[in-house]
Amino acid sequence: MSSLSRAKPVLSLELIVTTAIRMADADGLDRLGMRRLGQELSVEAMSLYHHLRDKDALLDAMIDVVFIEIETPTAPSWRDGLRQRADSQRAALHRHRWALQVLESRSHPGLATLQHHDQVLGYLRAAGFGVRACGSVFSLVDAYVFGFLLTELQLPFDAESAPAIASELLGLTAQFPHFGEYLKEVILSGPYDYADEFHIGLEVVLDAAERLRS
């Protein structure tokens, strides 16, 4: 039909991936389709497949970018370093709410992911953790952070709307007494932010992690 002449390629892997991330951030993961992504890039869907084998490959590339955004620990004290990384990790997963969902169905780590893990391992080794203990600490802290976000991200309320929603649930107090007690005494009495729990848990975990250095 129409013949177009192109001096430079319109697409690139990087452009595709960053656009996909922006779309997923804005509209959620299930609104991210190949056609829509193509449309955003003024290109037909199938053209993307010249740069990607699969949609899975796209998702893999997307989480790899997320790992780039997670700060590597640098503080002299390993406690500070791990806390720094955990906060950064949490921030990244807040920016990209789809990431956790993608993470758990993907098992092909990208280069940035491997590099990140390698650097954290090196940091822990330098901080005096044994080889085995490194793995345990890593597994422990990562599990806590990911697990916490699993709950946090799916929570229907933020700090402001929490009391309002909790009030609604009060009707269940008869059926679930301890749940009701918690609602009344913690969430409804004074300011409540579930985010605080993150730091509470993280600190005690780090306290306990000290034991793994032997």
Add this chain to the structure above:
Amino acid sequence: MSSLSRAKPVLSLELIVTTAIRMADADGLDRLGMRRLGQELSVEAMSLYHHLRDKDALLDAMIDVVFIEIETPTAPSWRDGLRQRADSQRAALHRHRWALQVLESRSHPGLATLQHHDQVLGYLRAAGFGVRACGSVFSLVDAYVFGFLLTELQLPFDAESAPAIASELLGLTAQFPHFGEYLKEVILSGPYDYADEFHIGLEVVLDAAERLRS
């Protein structure tokens, strides 16, 4: 076309949900479609919608059943109780590999879920935890368990095949030295089972929980 006479309803919510769970266990979550589910029940897909508002409602019902399977803690020592629950939780999520994936996109807890949480809260209260501490401990342990399984379930290897796969990765040793060190000294030297990390981390978490009782 053909007129069938039915004395009793063929379908029920419970039958649909248990069948869906069986299918998801066997074939994975993405092979669970309404048509296929209907076929398994000798019924057209749309008939299911007489018992379910949505596919989301189905997923909600499915995880609620999973929560029924998670044992409520009973041991006299709260440490034992929490460990017992964590193990049971892990077992359930192993039986139903799709559950974690569903969990993180759903925010409408079912009755069994609420009941389970209420009972655990009551258990912790009885064990001497303050109201606030209950929430922190709950958040902490749940986060750890879920987070650990997030990683564990996506791991491409089990205990036997781990060394074989790790050997392949050894090519990366030059690029990722600490990763390579870990592979060599931990995974390839002697028996390795990532499941062990679960218990190592869990004990640390329970240590941390102890600190929350003040």
Add this chain to the structure above:
DNA sequence: TAAGGCACCCTTACGGTGTAAGGGTCGAAT
């Protein structure tokens, strides 16, 4: 300068998905 190959984007089509809309048939209640 001519020819070949390759990078790049396009078109079409297939088999899947969830579900909105409406239809028919039956047993039970009025």
Add this chain to the structure above:
DNA sequence: ATTCGACCCTTACACCGTAAGGGTGCCTTA
């Protein structure tokens, strides 16, 4: 006897990921 509601069915729509194959224009090589 009639109405009603529970229950399952049929059809159709707008999506989805992607296999297969096509065409155009630049770059390389002889």
